[in-house]
Amino acid sequence: MATPIIPSLLRENLAALAADDARLDGRSQFDGRDLEIEVDCLANAEGSCRVRMGDTIVLAGVKFQIMTPYPDRPTQGGLMTSAEVRPVCGPNWEPGPPSPESIELGRVVDRGIRESGCINTEELCILPGEKAWQVILDLFAISDDGNLFDAFALAAIAALRTATVPAERFDVGEDYKLEVKGAPIMCSYHKVGGRFVYDATHREELGGDERIHITLGNEGHVHSLQKGLRGIFTAAEFDEIMDAAQSRCAELRAIVAEQEASL
Amino acid sequence: MGYGDYQCMDANGIREDGRKADEMRAVEIECGVIPVADGSAYIKWGKNEAIAAVYGPMEAHPRKIQRQDRAILDVRYNMAPFSTTDRIRPGFNRRSREISKVTKDALESVVDLELYPRSKIRVEIEIICAEAGTRCCGITAASVALADAGIPMSDMVVSVAAGKCNGVVLMDLNKPEDNYGEADLPMGILPMTDELVFLQMDGDLSMEEFKLCWDYNVKAAHDVHAIMVDALQRRYGGDV
């Protein structure tokens, strides 16, 4: 990723806005942008979801392949997450091998899903020792106006929860719905102008400092955390955003459930 | 199923997707679909879905790729991993590289590059869902995205592929026709003059069949061009 120049006036303004409890686009501290979500939108994927948060747009596709289980785990299948942030989605994303930023994106989203246990890879067995399902989650950014983390994570879980295992195509039985227990949801908070805000835009990220990603499960359990970029935060700051995450994750979980019900 | 087993047409001359030999698939185009890009377009062509984004003109880095007298087009064609029935592993792909190059050659033929010396214009083509004719979708979407970005061009390139299956010459091949057919001829056409900027061909065609494919492509290009113009006009002509 090309390092964009951080305008000094931007940082000063963000600090002034934060002191005033305001943000560049008029949102309040923990308000999200307008959200659009659509599942089953990719004809050649077994599960899919398109998410739009403000001007950030991403796609998640779920595809299945048959793998040979590892000898020491003969009934276990696999889950693999791959995040691609290609130059299409913004002026600063450059062509070439995956950047550290896009690798971090993929791994953080993957951990949130994996650690929640929502997919039990033991249940992906087809024939012990010979065949098992590998679930491949591909995250694809189309427009980056900030907070790719949450957009990816939301699209990922919605795509998984509406995915169909293509047993017929592989001649191993009848198609069935992929079993996903619960819905881990990620909320990301970015320090902008000295305080944490939710769902930062690209401009807020540009002028901001560190970020914290929180993935919560159905009972409000914490499944994964990640702090990124340079910066220092206090326990009190963390408590505040954990509070905010509890309610926002629940809201988003309900939205995912709506999408599932719509199919 | 092997070659020769696929029947592209029934006894009434109707193809698997309901079309006659000289009919195109349904095409829809929208511009401005990628808010952060300087120009962008989305195309749905049959079951194909592609997006194109344009960024620039901007300084061409590194300096060694700069041309003193004109801009260069930096084109990337790529298929998303979930775009096909079998997942595509992300990474270097020879086919994508070749298509990126011929797309660049096609578009550079019409863009007014001399207007922006030493700079580059990025064209990013992503195939989200593939049926057949993705390179044609890509070039066509890129043309609309370039117009949307205000890049000056002497015409917009429209690309489409005719071919032959079971001995019948067909307009705008679909997937089984492309897979099991005997020939395909993708072209990039300038609709104002019917000149060509892109041409490839694979298979076996008699001179007569070749000419018919050519004519089909020109006709289809004109139909698609009208849809491209309509998409641009809707974006700029008064729809809020």
Place this chain on the structure above:
Amino acid sequence: MSEDSTPSEQDSGAGRLVHPGERLGGHEGAEAGHGVRRIDGQMVAMRMGNLQENGQMVSIDPLSSRYVPRAGDLVIGLVEGMTNNIWFLDIGASFNAILPMSLAPWKVEFGAVREHLNVGEAVLCRVQEVDETQSAVATMKGMGLRKLKSGLVEQIPPHIIPQVIGKGGSMLQALKDLGDARLVVGQNGRVWIDGEQDGMRDIRSALKLIRDTAHLPGLRERIDALGE
């Protein structure tokens, strides 16, 4: 082809919408202006935009464009880098501009460039000259040209600058009044706003409204409505 004539704030008789490659007729004796080229005797539109035809010139008001620097333009630049005696400015063109020490308003000791103007800072400057490879040289010697030490810089597409300024500067004044702030519009589409946060936000909303609806009639009314 659309026959819509969309009257704009600057009513320069905005003509019909044309697309790249559209043939515009012979127009014998007329000159090919901005966005138009004569190919094989015919005038050809090279861009998306509104056609302008008077007897002597055929040109296009573009609907989307990258800023092309011209000598004399007032622009707002962002410092991207520097050497010991030159600053490199991003002015939103296809190429960065250079600001040589000799054209800066300060007396700069060798090696002290950063103290006066550092990476990420914004300056109000003028394009001194543009060479044939579109390299621009910027100058800060001139009235009002300075480092911008407060406020915020927004970006608007260069082709709507006329609407942001308005006839005789009327829209510009309306925006200043709306936000009770200082406002400078650079020819490169960068707009400097300086005032209280509330007012600055109102002006930003107004700029967004102009950007989204400039091609529709009644722009001034919509902006005035924001102030109510």
